Amino acid sequence: MSADGAAPPLRQARAAKRLARLPIFTERDYLIANPDVAQAGIDAVTHALQNGAAEGRTLFSETALARAYGRAGRRGTAAERAGGSHGCDAARAGHRCAILVHSLSDEAYRETAQDLAADLSGLGFDVTMADETADPWGDHGTAIVVAPNDFFSLGLGQLWAEPSIVGDMLVVMDDPVESIEGGRCLRPLLNARGAIELSAVGADLWAEADIPTFRLLPKVRVRDRWLEAADLGHPLMLAAPERAREAECHPLDWSRRPLDLLFFARESSRRNAALGRLAGSLAPHRCFVYAQQGIVSKAEERLHRGAHWRISGHLSTQARLTLHLSEGRFPALERRRIVVQAMAGGSAVVSTARFADPGLEPGSHYFHEDAKHIGPLIDWLILDPDGRRAAERVRDRAFDRIAAVNRDRTRLAGLGAFLVDRGGPEGRMP
Known part of the structure; x- marks a missing residue:
């Protein structure tokens, strides 16, 4: 981060470039949906990143969203097209991962985090669980945020949304892309190192925006008891x-x-x-x-x-x-x-x-x-x-x-390599 607290120019440019490439966003649609921005003569991409997403404004046109849903899953994500190799066991062994979920996130998200931790431990990673009270500037190995809509918008989690911090993190996406919750985490997503996406629609969209994306088919718990x-x-x-x-x-x-x-x-x-x-x-x-x-x-x-x-x-x-x-x-x-x-x-x-x-x-x-x-x-x-x-x-x-x-163990094929290639201090982005 620069001395005045602003995001480094390269990170700002990366987020703007990704938003411009996102198939469901166009400057014209954004200005039509937000006429006050057009009247003020503010650049649509800049406003969407700095203010629009956080304010819950309309970000995407319905026509573009309908087109995205219509073609969902017809192409693999960038990670899947690359072949989905299992990665190097030696590189994974001892590689540290911190899975972060906000203390106010609901049980469904916490279960997603716990199941991901179990999957990564099974692949040989050294996994810890943490929440927003952890040190944002600490060395967490590969930091992975579950439920970014909660994490980056509540309390101490907002500190982690700084581009200089989130730029070294991965985010796990599990909300509809058009939802207000998804919009709140758009800026951190565009600044993140990459995404682990649970939906076919989101996986295609983030990959097209040049965000490294892994489509994960998560395990589902089958229970004999739900109630407390x-x-x-x-x-x-x-x-x-x-x-x-x-x-x-x-x-x-x-x-x-x-x-x-x-x-x-x-x-x-x-x-x-x-x-x-x-x-x-x-x-x-x-x-x-x-x-x-x-x-x-x-x-x-x-x-x-x-x-x-x-x-x-x-x-x-x-x-x-x-x-x-x-x-x-x-x-x-x-x-x-x-x-x-x-x-x-x-x-x-x-x-x-x-x-x-x-x-x-x-x-x-x-x-x-x-x-x-x-x-x-x-x-x-x-x-x-x-x-x-x-x-x-x-x-x-x-x-x-x-x-x-x-x-099916092959559902995790490529996840280990995806994390090793994109996580940890050895590969920090500018």
Whole structure:
């Protein structure tokens, strides 16, 4: 960092160049979406980097986002195109990695960090876990930030967002690229050494922006228990059918499930409208429908979302079907809710969106139907013997895919070399 605290010019230029190459960003679209910036005569790239992303402004045009989702997964990322070698065992042995996750991040992100730590330890890395209270200027080996939307925007984590620090780090991306949360971490991402991306859409986009990117297929935990003792008295659990309140869960026991359908997600105007249209279709069935409203503070959010995460995971093991309604206009795969909870919990997923993920096929791993026809589909899956058999087949294929990914060592192919090549003080960028 320079003496006056500004980012070094080379780092500023790198971030600006990457943003300009990002397929979903154009200066014209940004100025149309933010007319006050255009009226002030401010450069679009500079404003987006310095102010726009942090302020939660509209960064990307809907047309560009739709195009990105439409072509997701048709090409491999730069790391995958390079061949995905396993790297040198000698180089990995003893190579230090620090996995950083904010102390206020929710349990889902913390599990992602823990699972990544286990994967890297299995590859021979010396792995430690830390949070935002660690020394940003310390020598952490390869520093990897999980949930950068939380980490770089809350409390002491903001110190780590300095380009001179984040430029030597890798970030793990797991949020839809168009989300406000993703926007908050755009500047650190553009300054970072590279990205480990869990979605096909993001992996393609970051690679096209010349950000070194590794597409990781993460493990998914299959559990026999989600709940903590305190969760049993939570109002949401008390609202569930009595047979769904057992602490133990049986992920593959379809016939004993007390719920026909589960919907558990954040509310949005699009979701509220869809649920209103579906109310008549859902009424005859045993449904648990919860649309979570906004939370006031991050500390309150963690308190609520911790319990909500465990309860929604548990209820996924109690429901035959899980309903997915897109939060916005784009078919983002909510991996934690759909894969980690519903599919791993043995619930067949019914979605109004075709997921932009090449590993999940509609009709094979989940049901995809237009919103106006989803009511009759739900009736068929619940009431008709052929429909129930179809639901069980889809449920089984999705669960088998999770099991196959968990067993597959090749999913980590190239990750060791990716980290060694891009991490640690020996390869610091200017």
